[in-house]
Amino acid sequence: MDMSERKLQILQAIILNYLETAEPVGSRTISRRFLMDLSSATIRNEMSDLEEMGLIEQPHTSAGRVPSSKGYRLYVDQLMKRDTVDDQQVGILMNLLKDKTVQLDSLLREIGDLLATLTKYTTVVTMPQLKRSKLKHLQLMPLDEHSAILVLVTDGNIVRNHVIPLQHPMDSRSLYRISDVLNQELSGLSVAQMDLPLIQKIKRELNVDSEVMESLLDAISDTLQHADDGDVFTSGTTNILSFPEFSDIARARSLMEFLSQKDQILHLISTEEKTSGPGLKIRIGTENQIEQLHDCSIVTANYRYGDRTIGTISVVGPMRMDYQKVVSALEGLMQDFPDLFFTGSGHNAITQEDTNGRET
Amino acid sequence: MDMSERKLQILQAIILNYLETAEPVGSRTISRRFLMDLSSATIRNEMSDLEEMGLIEQPHTSAGRVPSSKGYRLYVDQLMKRDTVDDQQVGILMNLLKDKTVQLDSLLREIGDLLATLTKYTTVVTMPQLKRSKLKHLQLMPLDEHSAILVLVTDGNIVRNHVIPLQHPMDSRSLYRISDVLNQELSGLSVAQMDLPLIQKIKRELNVDSEVMESLLDAISDTLQHADDGDVFTSGTTNILSFPEFSDIARARSLMEFLSQKDQILHLISTEEKTSGPGLKIRIGTENQIEQLHDCSIVTANYRYGDRTIGTISVVGPMRMDYQKVVSALEGLMQDFPDLFFTGSGHNAITQEDTNGRET
DNA sequence: GTTAGCACTCCTCTCGTTCGAGTGCTAACA
DNA sequence: TGTTAGCACTCGAACGAGAGGAGTGCTAAC
Secondary structure (H helix, E strand, O other), X not given: OOOOHHHHHHHHHXXXXXXXXOOOXXXXXXXXXXXXXOOHXXXXXXXXXXXXXXXXXXXXXXXXXXXXXXXXXXXXXXXXXXXXXXXXXXXXXXXXXXXXXXXXXXXXXXXXXXXXXXXXXXXXXXXXXXHHOEEEEEEEEEEEOOEEEEEXXXXXXXXXXXXXXXXXXXXXXXXXXXXXXXXXXXXXXEHHHXXXXXXHHHHHHHOOOOHHHXXXXXXXXXXXXXXXXXXXXXXXXXXXXXXXXXXXXXXXXXXXXXXXXXXXXXXXXXXXXXXXXXXXXXXXXXXXOOHHHOOEEEEEXXXXXXXXXXXXXXXXXXXXXXXXXXXHHHHHHHHHOHHHOOOOOOOOOOEOOOOOOOOO | OOOOHHHHHHHHHHHHHHHHHOOOEOHHHHHHHOOOOOOHHHHHHHHHHHHHOOOEEOOXXXXXXXXXXXXXXXXXXXXXXXXXXXXXXXXXXXXXXXXXXXXXXXXXXXXXXXXXXXXXXXXXXXXXXXXXXXXXXXXEEEEEOOEEEEEEEEHHHEEEEXXXXXXXXXXXXXXXXXXXXXXXXXOOOEHHHOOHHHHHHHHHHHOOOOHHHHHHHHHHHHHHHHOOOXXXXXXXXXXXXXXXXXXXXXXXXXXXXXXXXXXXXXXXXXXXXXXXXXXXXXXXXXXXXXXHHOOEEEEEEEEEEOOEEEEEEEEEEEOOOOHHHHHHHHHHHHHHOHHHOOOOOOOOOOEOOOOOOOOO
């Protein structure tokens, strides 16, 4: 079946109306509101074709049509207006953020909150993982007789701390000295690079005298290896409860529970990440691997530090999401923070997903 | 009207049955399940009295009775079994936590998660405020040309960091030196004590030579004064969606939204705090000031560092809450972490609220 | 190719009915 | 005097029938 211009118009009309009303759209509505020069009967015929093509669906006979995952996908890829972003609201608010924050993690949290407020959907931000970060500065601080605190400043001025057990008490002088040496050797390296051989090398160079020192170094290396705190920040989860598609409380609950499980989200992100590129990525309904997300769409932007992608900012909403608004908001964000995103290939670079949505 | 023993038994029966079924309880049920030697008619008469006393309510004429705030209050104060805590589950899990964490904030978060899982309600933990904390150690770390990071270790080994603007670049040597001096002067003091006069004194003693140094000290003092990050940690919010009393999605939403507004919670806690004492505090239904909490009950424990109360751990659930379970869990917690709670006056010290619940 | 017309489907809403749980009251009983 | 059986009454929940309406697919005419 060939895809006429008219069919596209009708599909678009269905989607626009459905985004607005959340009710199945009938042929008569389209004929009256969108394509006044066509009768409802004509539109009915076209709709029947669109349904056969898998772009729209009928909840039951005698109901109007609803867009399918595939239909939304076509809309997002071809029909959606991709006008240049000049959303004042975004701009103004973003500017407020800009000077306020020099620490990447706080900035990301603020962005998450802001996006949730603006879009009225839920945002999910994965924080940079320690393993992928570069060390900027490192410092040991005395805590008590049995432990010291290892403070790490990494890419984006993110500060993390870990408690390091001490075999014997150490004064701050010694801790400073060790910090200095470690800084010289390690700063500028990515945490993943700080493996055992490197530590061994440092031990040799330091000409480690005491057993105490040795165990301290081991503890530090151990901490660096095992600290793997990919944190997840979510904002606006309660917005989910205002969508009619989640008026069924069980459904809302299952989604909210999923979103509160950080490990699951990290797992999801890490498995999907290979397909990542510059620009936004949109996953619609059943294009999501996870069952709890089959009713949802996710728009994701990867953020970077330097030339490495180190995390993601996503907006999660029902399939019947205002894609245009979400895409505008995210693109506005990307324009406002060029340091944080890849903006190479112009702002129209939405990565397409291989159509691996189910067909039944 | 006098309060006979029998009336108390009936009240207790109503509450127990209602906790279990979430359905209004009729006279016949009580006669069959709890007080087999009395007829339903007798019980009806007594129930009528209990209603007049404001302890139970009738949703509508031909329905059974439901406990009122006042009824729950009486139950909690007089009827509830306060058996010695030996909840194995709590004990085992708490022990897992004990050695794992030396940092108070992580410990509190873990406790919050644990309590939410155990009770199936929602937990709200207010983190210690910086202002109320004592400084243990302080350290300036270089960040870039325009800023340094001030890392503070306070009571309970909580690590916080703030970015400090620099007028001119400073090398780590100088930062170390200043850190040393500040440590000598400030550590052991509460943050609230670090006011302007003290800073002036330090300036004089340091015999501050350069303008650079002076502005740095000002920035630090400014940061200490204005950092007021009472954080709030919540866990198990999605549990709310499983209670029949929140099957109305609007109601659930209003509560969840309230719980996600950290500033509101902090405000609530800080206004209610004056009535705080050792032991648990229970607020039932309309005893809560905030409207969104009129259907809820909150059981709160204050935690301490040394001899000062510095924060609270609360369990929030529907009025029809299993008070006994929640109280056991919290008391178990208090027994397992004696350093964290006041446990002076035995474990039965529930603070009573002045009965300021509405009466209509 | 387009459209009017029509039969058909199926959801939704409403209304009346029934059913049952529960109450309050009264009168009888111990 | 307290307890109980009996009974009329209330009111929500559940059910089913029926009306209404939105929407469809098909056919035939333009």
